[in-house]
Amino acid sequence: MKNFKIGDKLTRFPLIQGGMGVGISLGRLAGTVAKEGGIGIISTAQIGYKEKDFDQNTAEANQRAILSEMKKARRISPDGIIGYNIMVALKEYASHVKAAVHAGADLIISGAGLPTELPALISGSKTKIAPIVSTDKSAKVILKYWERKYKRTADLVVIEGPQAGGHLASTRKSWIPIHRKPMTMRSERSSRL
Numbered sequence: 001m002k003n004f005k006i007g008d009k010l011t012r013f014p015l016i017q018g019g020m021g022v023g024i025s026l027g028r029l030a031g032t033v034a035k036e037g038g039i040g041i042i043s044t045a046q047i048g049y050k051e052k053d054f055d056q057n058t059a060e061a062n063q064r065a066i067l068s069e070m071k072k073a074r075r076i077s078p079d080g081i082i083g084y085n086i087m088v089a090l091k092e093y094a095s096h097v098k099a100a101v102h103a104g105a106d107l108i109i110s111g112a113g114l115p116t117e118l119p120a121l122i123s124g125s126k127t128k129i130a131p132i133v134s135t136d137k138s139a140k141v142i143l144k145y146w147e148r149k150y151k152r153t154a155d156l157v158v159i160e161g162p163q164a165g166g167h168l169a170s171t172r173k174s175w176i177p178i179h180r181k182p183m184t185m186r187s188e189r190s191s192r193l
C-alpha cells in the first residue's frame with residue numbers, strides 16, 4: 001500500500017492519524033498530518049473545552065469547535081485529507097456528525113459502539129465513512145446492517161487490534177487475524193483503499 005485515496009484526494013503516505021479526544025487531536029495536529037501527506041483526524045470528544053462557555057453550554061461549545069477546528073486545519077492544509085473521529089458513545093453523536101459534514105469533513109471514523117445510523121446522518125454529502133471494529137463479528141454485523149438498511153458499504157474499515165491504545169472490546173482470541181485473511185471483512189469499495 002503506497003497511499004490512500006479518499007474521493008478525488010490522494011495521500012502521499014498510507015497513514016491515518018488516530019483521533020485522540022479531549023484536546024489531543026485538534027485542528028493543528030490534523031492539519032499538519034494532512035499537510036505532510038497523511039490523513040489528519042480531529043476528535044470531537046469534548047472538542048469545545050477551550051470555549052469560554054464550555055461549562056454552561058457544553059453542547060453548543062462543542063458544535064462551534066467542530067467548525068473552528070476544521071477551519072484551523074484547513075488553513076494549514078487547504079487540500080489535504082482531513083476528517084473527524086466521532087465516538088458513537090457520545091451523547092451528542094448525531095449532531096456532531098452533522099456538524100462535521102457541514103464543516104466539510106472528507107471522512108468520518110466512528111467507533112466506541114457500532115455506528116448504525118452513520119450512513120443516514122451523512123446522506124447527501126461527499127463525506128466518506130468508516131466504522132472502527134475490533135472483532136470479525138462486529139465488522140460483519142455493521143457492514144451487513146448498512147448493506148441491508150442503506151444499500152451501501154463502508155468506504156474503509158478501521159481494525160483495532162488488542163495492542164492498540166484506546167477503546168477496545170477485543171481479546172486476542174476474537175482479534176481479526178489481519179495477516180491471514182484481510183479481505184474477508186472488507187467490502188469491494190473498502191478494498192480499493
Ligand SMILES: Cc1cc2nc3c(=O)[nH]c(=O)nc-3n(C[C@H](O)[C@H](O)[C@H](O)COP(=O)(O)O)c2cc1C
Nearest residue numbers: 018019020021043045085087111163164165166167
Ligand atoms: C490519548 C488518547 C485519546 C484517544 N481518544 C480517542 C477518541 O476520542 N476516539 C477514538 O475512537 N479513539 C481514541 N483513541 C484511540 C486512538 O485513536 C487509536 O485508535 C489508538 O490509540 C490505536 O492506535 P495506536 O496503537 O497507534 O495507539 C485515543 C487514544 C489515545 C492514546
